[in-house]
Amino acid sequence: xxxxxxxxxxxxxxxxxxxxxxxxxxxxxxxxxxxxxxxxxxxxxxxxxxxxxxxxxxxxxxxxxxxxxxxxxxxxxxxxxxxxxxxxxxxxxxxxxxxxxxxxxxxxxxxxxxxxxxxxxxxxxxxxxxxxxxxxxxxxxxxxxxxxxxxxxxxxxxxxxxxxxxxxxxxxxxxxxxxxxxxxxxxxxxxxxxxxxxxxxxxxxxxxxxxxxxxxxxxxxxxxxxxxxxxxxxxxxxxxxxxxxxxxxxxxxxxxxxxxxxxxxxx
Ligand code: SF4
Ligand code: SF4
Numbered sequence: 001x002x003x004x005x006x007x008x009x010x011x012x013x014x015x016x017x018x019x020x021x022x023x024x025x026x027x028x029x030x031x032x033x034x035x036x037x038x039x040x041x042x043x044x045x046x047x048x049x050x051x052x053x054x055x056x057x058x059x060x061x062x063x064x065x066x067x068x069x070x071x072x073x074x075x076x077x078x079x080x081x082x083x084x085x086x087x088x089x090x091x092x093x094x095x096x097x098x099x100x101x102x103x104x105x106x107x108x109x110x111x112x113x114x115x116x117x118x119x120x121x122x123x124x125x126x127x128x129x130x131x132x133x134x135x136x137x138x139x140x141x142x143x144x145x146x147x148x149x150x151x152x153x154x155x156x157x158x159x160x161x162x163x164x165x166x167x168x169x170x171x172x173x174x175x176x177x178x179x180x181x182x183x184x185x186x187x188x189x190x191x192x193x194x195x196x197x198x199x200x201x202x203x204x205x206x207x208x209x210x211x212x213x214x215x216x217x218x219x220x221x222x223x224x225x226x227x228x229x230x231x232x233x234x235x236x237x238x239x240x241x242x243x244x245x246x247x248x249x250x251x252x253x254x255x256x257x258x259x260x261x262x263x264x265x266x267x
Contacts, residue, residue, distance in 0.1 A: 009249050009267075027255035029264070035246045038235070046152040048132065048208055049234040049262040050222070051241050051250070054124050057228035062103045062125035065221040065229065069101045069206070072220050074197045076187030098178040100206040101129040101221055109253060121267065127221070127229070130155060130176040130206040131253060131261030138168035138177065147203075153234075153262055154208045164201040173257050177205045234262065 009028065069075070078096045103125035106118055110126075132155045138147050139155065146161035147168050169177045183200045191197060195211065198204055208231070209219035222229040232239035241264070250264040 027252055029245065029250045029252070031245075031247050031249065034250075035242070038237075038242070043235045045235060047134075047234045047262070048153050048213065049232065049241050049264065050129075050132075050208070050219075051230040051244055051264045051266060052127050053228050053230070053244070053248075053266040054121070054126065055266060057125060057127065057225065059103070059125045061224070061226055061228060062127050064224045065127060066099075066101050066103065068220040068224040069209075070099075071190075072192050073100060073195050073207075074184075074188045074192050075100055075204075076184035077189060078184075078187055096181050098180065098184060098204065100178075100204070101127060104128050110251065126265065128174070128176070128253075129221075129263065130172075130208075131174055131259065131263045132208055134260035134262065135258060137171040137173070137257075137259060141167040141171040143167065150210075154210050154213075155205075156207060156210065157202075157204060159196070159198060159202050159204075162202040164203065166203065168203055173254050173259065174261075177203050179203050 070077070076098050078098060106121040106124065106126055109128055132153055134153065136147075136149055136155050139149050142148075143165065144161045144163055146158045146163070147155065148158070149155050164179065166179055169179060180198055180200050180202055185191075185197050185199075188197060209217075209221075212219060213231075219229075219231050222231045230240045230244060232241040234241055234245075236242060244266070245264055248266045250266050252261045252264055255261070
């Protein structure tokens with residue numbers, strides 16, 4: 001382990017325990033810490049979780065993960081202007097954007113943790129997606145139960161129930177949800193026949209590839225990641241995610257909000 005990384009872990013650990021991170025408190029799970037918690041809780045059933053190993057992920061691979069996800073889920077590519085003759089305000093472009101998974105800098109993904117090693121992390125492509133929180137605020141605020149949490153921890157969307165009120169977007173602290181301000185279908189380059197397209201006025205997001213997981217397949221982003229992304233049952237002591245978290249230092253996004261995210265980042 002390099003001195004820089006050791007120092008990062010030391011400071012992150014202090015921040016975790018003494019709240020030095022201020023408003024955006026930081027959490028560092030040390031090897032075995034999660035294990036101790038799980039042993040205490042002895043949870044039953046399946047709880048799907050993802051591990052993103054930032055020591056293995058490069059920008060090119062991250063791009064491929066995003067492309068694979070968006071291709072098989074018919075996520076529209078709204079980099080094009082809505083009307084090609086119209087000039088589009090860059091802010092509107094962001095507003096229209098639909099994304100299930102994307103890469104961002106460390107300082108955006110983990111705000112409130114400024115120290116020298118952060119600069120070394122900042123060039124890395126932190127892949128961000130729905131955290132499939134154990135205590136998801138989006139589910140609490142949805143008036144129609146269009147978004148709900150399954151027994152196995154996957155936070156789902158039922159497009160037929162969604163009335164487009166966007167309460168869930170306001171409730172999600174991770175910006176993981178996108179709203180279809182316009183019909184997305186003209187912006188899907190090649191429709192993937194095995195997955196439904198959406199329509200104007202509904203919210204969408206990552207589903208942990210539930211349609212694949214139910215068939216015993218890995219999520220598409222995991223398959224593209226060359227081993228940088230792992231997916232498995234956190235409740236099973238023998239699962240890949242559990243084993244790797246047992247041996248590594250990991251962080252999660254905005255743990256101080258109490259949502260209990262199920263995406264872990266190895267740093
Ligand atoms: S936009 Fe749809 S999923 Fe989100 S809170 Fe409203 S009804 Fe529920
Ligand atoms: S788990 Fe599936 S839906 Fe979620 S980001 Fe990865 S590929 Fe996309």
